[in-house]
Amino acid sequence: MGSAVTKTQLDNGLTVLLKEMHHAPVITFMIWYRVGSRNEVTGRTGASHWVEHMMFKGTPRFPGNEMERMVSREGGYWNAFTWLDFTAYYETLPADRIDLALQLEADRMVNTEMPPDEVESERTVILSERAMYANEPRFLLDEELTAAAFRVHPYHHEVIGDTADLHSMTRDDLYGHYRRHYVPNNAIAVVVGDFQTDNMLARVSELFGPLAGGEAAAPVRRDEPPQLGERRVTVQGPGDTAYLTYAYRVPGASHPDFPALSLLNAAFAGGSSLGMFAGGGSNRSSRLYKALVATELAASAYGSIAPTIDPFLYSINAVVRAGRTLPEVEAALEAEIARLATEPITQAELDKALKRARAHFIMAGESISGQAQILGAAEATTGDYGWFESILERLRGVTLADVERVRATYLHKRNRTVGWYEPDGSTASDEEE
Numbered sequence: 001m002g003s004a005v006t007k008t009q010l011d012n013g014l015t016v017l018l019k020e021m022h023h024a025p026v027i028t029f030m031i032w033y034r035v036g037s038r039n040e041v042t043g044r045t046g047a048s049h050w051v052e053h054m055m056f057k058g059t060p061r062f063p064g065n066e067m068e069r070m071v072s073r074e075g076g077y078w079n080a081f082t083w084l085d086f087t088a089y090y091e092t093l094p095a096d097r098i099d100l101a102l103q104l105e106a107d108r109m110v111n112t113e114m115p116p117d118e119v120e121s122e123r124t125v126i127l128s129e130r131a132m133y134a135n136e137p138r139f140l141l142d143e144e145l146t147a148a149a150f151r152v153h154p155y156h157h158e159v160i161g162d163t164a165d166l167h168s169m170t171r172d173d174l175y176g177h178y179r180r181h182y183v184p185n186n187a188i189a190v191v192v193g194d195f196q197t198d199n200m201l202a203r204v205s206e207l208f209g210p211l212a213g214g215e216a217a218a219p220v221r222r223d224e225p226p227q228l229g230e231r232r233v234t235v236q237g238p239g240d241t242a243y244l245t246y247a248y249r250v251p252g253a254s255h256p257d258f259p260a261l262s263l264l265n266a267a268f269a270g271g272s273s274l275g276m277f278a279g280g281g282s283n284r285s286s287r288l289y290k291a292l293v294a295t296e297l298a299a300s301a302y303g304s305i306a307p308t309i310d311p312f313l314y315s316i317n318a319v320v321r322a323g324r325t326l327p328e329v330e331a332a333l334e335a336e337i338a339r340l341a342t343e344p345i346t347q348a349e350l351d352k353a354l355k356r357a358r359a360h361f362i363m364a365g366e367s368i369s370g371q372a373q374i375l376g377a378a379e380a381t382t383g384d385y386g387w388f389e390s391i392l393e394r395l396r397g398v399t400l401a402d403v404e405r406v407r408a409t410y411l412h413k414r415n416r417t418v419g420w421y422e423p424d425g426s427t428a429s430d431e432e433e
Contacts (some may be wrong), residue, residue, distance in 0.1 A: 005375065005385055006197050007166055012213040016204055017375050017385050019192045021368050027193030028372040029101040030090040031109070032380045034188075037159045038309065044169060046161015047177040049082040053090065054174060056080070057118045059111035062104055064118075074100055076232025082159055085309045087378040091140050092369050100202065104208040105189075111180055115167055118172040120383035123366040127167070130160050137239050137421045144233045145247055145419035146313070150425050153224040155312060181234050183214030188379050192372040224249075224311065231417040236424050241299075242320035243421035244329050246337075248410050249313045253307030254382050259394040260402040261305060261314060261410065266353035267345045269303025269316060285352070291336040298328050307381050313417075314410070321407070326420050337411060340396055361392060 006018040020037035058064030069076045080103070097351040115165035125214035133139040143158050150379050160166075189208065191200055216399075226248055251257050270286030283289065292298035298318040320329050365388075366372045378387035 003193065006201070007385060008201060009210050010184065010205060012209065012211060013183075013187045014208050014211075015379065016201065017190045017379060018197050018200055018204075019187065019371060019375065020195060020197060021192055021371065024368065025095045025401040026092060026368055027095045027098040027101075027191060027195055028090060028092045028103065028369045030088055030097055030188075030190040030372045030376050031105045032088045032188040032190065032376040033085050033185050034380055035087055035177075035217070036084070036085045037161075038084050039153050039217065040154055040157070040161070040274055043165055044173055044177065045157045045165045045174070046126070046159070047079070047165075047169065047174060048170070048181075049159050049161065050085050050122065050166075050174055051178045051182075052080050052087050052089075053121065053122045053126065054114050054178070055108055055112055057112070057114065057122075059107050059113065059312075061107050061111065067104060070100060070104075070299050076101070084155060084159065084312070086377070088373075088376060088380075090135075090372065098191075098195070099192070102203060102207050102428040106211065109184070109187070109208075112178060112182075113264055114169045114171055114175050114176050114178070123166065123169075129417050130163055130166060133158075133160065134239055137235075137237055137241065137243055137423065140164045140237050140244055141233075141245060141421040143418045144235050146246055147314060148231045148233045148419075149247055149249065149417040150224055152222050153310060154220065155310065156225075164388070168378045174287060179395065180214065181217055184208060184211050185213040186217055188376055190372045190376040190379075191208075194370045198381055209334060220310070225417055230413045231416065232419075234420045238421045238426045240322070240425060241423055242326050243320045243419075244320065244326055244333065245419040246299075246316040246333065246416055247419065248303065248315075248416045250410050251311050251312060252309050252381075253387065254309075255287075255311075257409070258307070258407040259391060260398045262357065262391075263350060263353050263398050264345065264411075265303040265305050265314060265393060266339065266357050267349040270356070270364055271299070279365060283356070287336060287339075287349075288316065288333075291332055292329060295332065296321055297324050297332050299417075307377070307387070309381055319404060326422065330418075330420075340407055340411070345400065345408075347400060350398070350400060350403065354398075357395060358392060361388065363388050 003020045008016045025350040040047050054259055056064060071091060074093055074097040076091055078091040080089040089105060093101055147156050166287050189204055250261055268286065270283040274339050292301040299321045301318040303316050317332060320326060365374055374388045375385045379385040
């Protein structure tokens with residue numbers, strides 16, 4: 001994957017990852033905070049995502065209405081995202097202009113103000129965003145299904161948060177969340193691109209080194225208890241299309257079973273299984289496609305497993321074709337999963353899955369920004385920036401016996417939550433009335 005990564009920890013606890021890539025005069029700078037919806041409590045759900053919005057409102061030195069113009073004027077772009085386990089901010093700029101990104105992120109790590117009027121304005125924006133999701137069948141089904149699958153662990157709520165909390169949270173709640181989690185010892189700075197490592201490390205140290213570390217955030221200790229039987233949810237809402245999801249509880253990225261589960265999904269459903277930055281999807285040669293799509297039961301079908309800190313879900317999803325029914329599609333999916341036990345994944349299927357996974361990963365890492373995302377996500381999720389690279393070796397070590405073992409361990413009825421989305425034929429405007 002190119003040159004080596006230099007990993008350093010500053011005295012204040014900031015983790016710094018540097019990787020030189022000199023094929024273009026461009027640099028991506030990212031700051032990853034180890035805080036996402038996983039770190040929220042009831043009454044404060046959605047705080048991480050809301051704080052992400054507030055970070056774009058600016059500081060005294062970098063006012064919100066100026067920041068975007070400053071980045072754009074230098075020929076760059078910037079954005080951010082919040083997920084279950086982390087929040088990340090990034091800028092990609094010409095190499096000789098990247099110092100703006102370092103200055104901006106060092107400043108807003110400590111000087112974001114969150115004026116009350118801006119908080120209220122953003123409350124309206126986020127509530128509107130939340131209301132838009134209420135018109136999306138996939139979101140509605142996923143929210144109900146995940147809440148049923150996780151009754152104790154904070155993975156049970158959506159990243160955007162619960163509507164009740166979005167109404168009740170105060171400016172002090174948000175600012176407290178920011179001050180508690182946006183500290184150097186809870187952050188990872190990732191720089192990838194056309195620079196010299198020694199010079200970049202010196203500049204990162206100069207800007208971020210003086211910032212005070214904070215108290216370690218409280219660990220998440222609300223482990224989900226074992227599931228004692230299949231759970232089922234049915235959601236009815238707008239649209240004309242039905243959806244089916246099987247979601248199995250599976251371990252997080254650091255667990256030794258994760259590579260075998262990844263290849264089981266890749267072989268059965270066709271996805272790369274290397275997570276949100278490494279491609280995925282389905283293909284016509286997979287068993288899932290042949291059983292559901294080629295038979296014209298489903299318009300599409302795919303599997304999804306992402307690397308997470310704590311145990312999460314391996315989901316198998318199908319979009320029901322017009323004229324077919326949810327019971328028909330579920331019966332076919334159930335039969336195909338049962339066939340995995342009597343006709344296990346073959347060596348040819350496993351080899352093809354590994355080849356596809358490797359190709360998706362290589363493509364994801366070809367760009368400078370892709371490399372920065374891979375390194376940051378791995379470090380934030382597992383504490384090891386090399387996780388994505390080392391997992392390729394672990395995938396190559398997966399045997400057919402490993403695949404069969406994880407199938408038998410995790411893909412059974414007691415360990416799953418089943419979700420049906422039944423369209424009621426209404427439109428979004430009908431629902432709002």
